[in-house]
Amino acid sequence: MPMTQLSKIKGSLREQITAGELTAQHKLPSERALSELFSTTRITVKDALVALETEGVIYREERRGWFVSPPRIQYNPLSRSHFHQMIQQQNRVAKTQLLSVRSVMASQQYAVALEVDRLTPIHIVERLRSIDGRAVLFVENCLIARLFPGVLEQDLTGSLTYLYQEKFNYVTTRSRFDVVPSAAPSHVAKALNLAAGQQVLKICRVNYKQDGELMDCEFEYWRPDAVQISIDSHG
Amino acid sequence: MPMTQLSKIKGSLREQITAGELTAQHKLPSERALSELFSTTRITVKDALVALETEGVIYREERRGWFVSPPRIQYNPLSRSHFHQMIQQQNRVAKTQLLSVRSVMASQQYAVALEVDRLTPIHIVERLRSIDGRAVLFVENCLIARLFPGVLEQDLTGSLTYLYQEKFNYVTTRSRFDVVPSAAPSHVAKALNLAAGQQVLKICRVNYKQDGELMDCEFEYWRPDAVQISIDSHG
């Protein structure tokens, strides 16, 4: 086991974090300060920080600094439980912010996911979700317009699943989803305060209503240190 | 949209890859060669390569070079289908290599996952799985020894699920799993030809047999560009 400069820095920071000297959301010293502290260059410090970021121990906010990661949220994409409810069960505080709503024709990506042709009118709802004040999840919901008349006049900051049931009598009886480690598209990076192209965990979900008809799809982009997907075949 | 040196390099390489000029597993020119090609430094080139790696477009083998990623494998951790069978269905060639087998007392990590105390004897089987000749998956299986007498004398390069059923009459009726973006531990990095601390997708699975008893657990470490997790609530 070689004791490189890099592993020294990683070890030192990791130790302080796990020992609880640095607590969740605490800001680390700046890259410049750390490079002086360890008598090395900013590049080496940055390599160490990126490595810890990969481990999920720290995260960064663009041009704001590096911070200690809170514990991961346990998330089951198959469960029908609402986001705010799920977060509260884990003793954390959730917030949802509506970013934009628009009605368009399905673009290539959406047409494929929704299994419709490109002339189909759809609604796109973009929302940003925070846990304990930190933006961790960018969600793009994509509804087949025909099935949701007047949905845009509703309150869209809560659970859409709930809205579907209350206003339209649609119950999600089946969902299909993909999980893929990916890079943040620029509009997502902006909303999550990531640098363009940083890593995110992308989850694409498709929901079907009780009669088996495809109803909507969803693109979730998670900060990779914020979440742990957790599934049990027996509910 | 700023046209940085970085995005030029990324764009140029990505274009050549998607246009099919560079095909799966093809080796890219060395970092030094690329930095001359784009009249820039190795650091800038490396930043661009790391960004493409994050997107899953290319991957690296330690001190060997950078290569074009093949398409992702669709993987459903809930399905009972065997690895080789699953890979073959996607027209790819799978190989499994047995790395090590040992019988020990449960360490902290295993004891927690298996819900046993630390004096329980367990068997640990380490295997390396390749697709189209490329090592993409490191698997650590961890069996409760009491339930599997004589299992170490069997052929362990095939499907363990199959072995459980044929030799012990155990059927997996329930499984629980977690997915988490993580960094490769050193023994995993070595087997997968990754640099220490590079990103992997870690999947921890726990299997229960027909009487509901916890039987074994499994730690899977995937190269993150090699896989896409894909789950349908209606099998």
Next chain:
DNA sequence: CGAACTCACTGACCTAGTCCAGAAGGATGT
């Protein structure tokens, strides 16, 4: 023929800086 050795090549790791754009907080003017 097969094992041991050599050596060029590769990315990993490192130094020592510069310049820039966005974030954030404080001072200032109305």
Next chain:
DNA sequence: ACATCCTTCTGGACTAGGTCAGTGAGTTCG
């Protein structure tokens, strides 16, 4: 009270190199 400016601090993007250890192909030797 509330914008606006201004200054400082941050990471992001870049230049121009060097050292080192592991890889792999080719060569040499028994």
